[in-house]
Amino acid sequence: MSQSRSLWEARWEWRLLRPITPGGWLAIMLASVLAAIAVRALNPWLLLVACALAAPVLLAQFLRPDLNAVTVAFRSPERLVVGDPVEQMLTIRNDGRRSLPGLGVFHLCAGLGPVVLSVPPLAPGAQAEFTFERKVLRRGRAEMHEIRLGTVAPFGMAHHTRRIRTRAEIVIHPARVPAAELAGGRLSLEDAFGERLHPAGSEPHGLREWRHGDGRRQVNWRATARRPRPEQLIVVVPEPEVEARLMLVVTGAVEDEDWEDLVALAAWSACAAVGTHADVTLLAPGVPPWTGTDEQQILDWFSGLKSADDVIPEDPDDAEGRAAALVDVAEFQEAVRRRLVPGVIAVEATTRPFGLHQVPAGALLRGIATPNPQTEAGAA
Numbered sequence: 512m513s514q515s516r517s518l519w520e521a522r523w524e525w526r527l528l529r530p531i532t533p534g535g536w537l538a539i540m541l542a543s544v545l546a547a548i549a550v551r552a553l554n555p556w557l558l559l560v561a562c563a564l565a566a567p568v569l570l571a572q573f574l575r576p577d578l579n580a581v582t583v584a585f586r587s588p589e590r591l592v593v594g595d596p597v598e599q600m601l602t603i604r605n606d607g608r609r610s611l612p613g614l615g616v617f618h619l620c621a622g623l624g625p626v627v628l629s630v631p632p633l634a635p636g637a638q639a640e641f642t643f644e645r646k647v648l649r650r651g652r653a654e655m656h657e658i659r660l661g662t663v664a665p666f667g668m669a670h671h672t673r674r675i676r677t678r679a680e681i682v683i684h685p686a687r688v689p690a691a692e693l694a695g696g697r698l699s700l701e702d703a704f705g706e707r708l709h710p711a712g713s714e715p716h717g718l719r720e721w722r723h724g725d726g727r728r729q730v731n732w733r734a735t736a737r738r739p740r741p742e743q744l745i746v747v748v749p750e751p752e753v754e755a756r757l758m759l760v761v762t763g764a765v766e767d768e769d770w771e772d773l774v775a776l777a778a779w780s781a782c783a784a785v786g787t788h789a790d791v792t793l794l795a796p797g798v799p800p801w802t803g804t805d806e807q808q809i810l811d812w813f814s815g816l817k818s819a820d821d822v823i824p825e826d827p828d829d830a831e832g833r834a835a836a837l838v839d840v841a842e843f844q845e846a847v848r849r850r851l852v853p854g855v856i857a858v859e860a861t862t863r864p865f866g867l868h869q870v871p872a873g874a875l876l877r878g879i880a881t882p883n884p885q886t887e888a889g890a891a
Contacts, residue, residue, distance in 0.1 A: 535568045542568075553579065571668035578673040580607025581614070583658050585679060590807070591622075591647045593686040593775075599645055600657075603630050604638035612664030622649040622657040622683045650814055651773065653681040684810040685775035690783035691867050693757060694856050718745050756855045757781070757788040760847055760870070761795040763862035765817050770862055777860035778813035780867060782806040792850065796843045808828035 531539070542565035549558035572650055583603040591597050601618060605611045614630040625648050630639050656679040661672045725746045734745040734760050763773045781791050785804045792802040801812045809861050850859055857870040 514803055518884050529669040529671055531568065531571055531669050532663055532667060535571065537570050537606055538564050538668065558853045558862050562777065567666040568668045569717050570625075573663055573668045575669070575671045576662060576664060577607045577609055578609050578611075578614075578660050578662075578671060580605060580609075581611065581660055581673070582606055583616075583660075583675055583677075585618070585658070585677070587679065587681060589680065590682045590684060590825050592684045593622075593647050593650050595621075595687070596644045596646055597863055599626075599643060601628065601641045601643075602638055603628075603633070604790075605635055610634050613661050615661045617661070619659075619660040620679060620681065621653040622647060622651050622681070623653070624648055626743060628639050648685055648845035649818065649820070650683050650774065652814055652819075653679060653685070655679065656681075668771060682811055685771070685778045685813055688772070688775045688779055690780040691776060693759075693780055693787075693858055693867065694755075694782045694869055722746060724747075756790050756792065758792045758794065758847075758850055759784075759860060759867075760857065761793070761816065761860045762859060765819060767862040769865055770819065772863060773860055773862050774813055774816055777867065779811055781813075785809070788856075792855075794843075794847060794850075796840065833884075 538598070542561045545557055545561035545564065549555070549561060576799075582604045584600075585606075586600040588597060602615065603614070611633045613632050615628075616630055618626040618628070626643060626645060628641050628643075634640065653675055656676075658675040659672060660675070661670060663670055685730040717723060718731060721744060725744075729746040731745050731747045738745060761774070761777055763770055767773075781793065784791055786804055790802055790804050791809065792800060793809065794800050795816060796814075798816060801808065804807075847857070848891060852869070857869050859868050860866075861868065
C-alpha cells in the first residue's frame with residue numbers, strides 16, 4: 512500500500528512541477544540570495560525585487576500551454592528500402608481553445624533517423640504541415656512511432672513536454688544489391704517426377720503422324736522422307752518439361768559482421784529467381800517458411816529475420832536453453848532434407864563461407880551445426 516501511494520505521489524508531483532530550465536534555476540538562485548540579504552538588512556524593497564525574480568518561475572509552472580490539445584498525423588509509405596531516402600509528412604494541429612506557443616517536435620521510428628522540427632505558434636484550429644526527406648538506416652519492422660512535443664513558453668523558465676506513441680506499421684526491406692544468378696531452368700520428367708508440367712520443350716521425345724493443329728515447325732522431314740508414303744507427314748513430339756523450384760535456406764549467424772550483407776544478397780537474388788523458377792521457398796531457423804512468387808512478400812519475409820539489435824546475450828549457465836537450441840537445429844536440418852525432393856534446387860545462404868551455395872541432395876547445411884550425441888553425452 513505504501514509503495515503504491517509513493518508512486519501516486521510521484522506522479523502527482525510530476526504533474527505539478529515541470530522541469531526548470533537553466534535560466535529558471537539562475538532566477539531562483541538570484542531571488543534566494545536577494546531575499547536572504549533583504550531579510551538580514553530589513554530592506555522590503557530588496558525583498559520585493561527578489562519576489563519579482565522568482566515570480567516568472569512560479570508562473571511558468573501554472574501558465575503552461577495545453578499540449579494535450581495537439582494532434583499529430585504521420586504519413587509514410589508502408590514499405591521502405593535500407594539506404595533509400597523516403598519522403599514523409601507530419602501534420603501538427605491545435606484542437607484547443609487557446610493559442611499555442613512555438614513547439615519543438617522530435618519524431619522517432621525504429622529503423623529511421625530521428626527528425627527534429629520547429630513548429631511556429633498555432634492559433635486555435637490552425638495546423639502546420641511538414642514534408643521532409645528521411646534516410647532509412649536499418650532493416651526490420653516498425654510497429655510504433657513516438658512523437659515528443661516540447662516548449663519552454665511562457666517566460667522560458669520551465670520545460671513543458673508531451674509524449675505521443677501511436678501505431679505505424681512500416682516494413683523496411685534489405686538494402687538493394689546486385690542479385691546473384693541462381694541455378695534454374697527446366698528439368699525433364701525423369702529429374703522432376705510429378706512436378707508442374709510446362710508446354711513443349713526443346714528435346715525430342717518421340718515421332719508420330721501429322722494431326723490437325725500441328726505446325727510446320729514440328730515436321731521431321733528426314734523421318735517423313737523415309738516413309739513409304741512421303742505425303743504422310745511425321746512430326747516430332749517434344750519431351751514434356753517442368754520448371755525447377757528454388758528452396759533458399761538462410762543459415763548465417765546473426766552476430767557476424769556481414770550478416771546484413773548476406774540478407775540483402777539472398778533477398779534480391781530470391782526476387783530475381785522468381786522469373787526463372789516455378790516458385791521460391793524461403794527457410795530459416797525459428798522463422799515460419801514461405802512459398803510463392805510475389806517479390807514484395809519475399810522482401811517482407813527477409814525484413815522479419817533477426818538483426819544484430821535483436822540478439823540477446825546467451826546465458827552460460829542456461830544448459831537447458833542450449834540443449835533446446837540443439838534440438839531445434841536437428842529438427843530444422845530434417846525439415847530441409849524432407850523438402851529436397853526431385854525438381855527442387857536447394858541453395859544455402861551463409862556467412863561462413865559468405866555467399867549463396869547450392870546444396871546437393873542428401874548433404875548437410877554448412878552454416879548450421881547438427882548436434883553430436885557423443886559430444887552431448889560426454890558433456891553431461
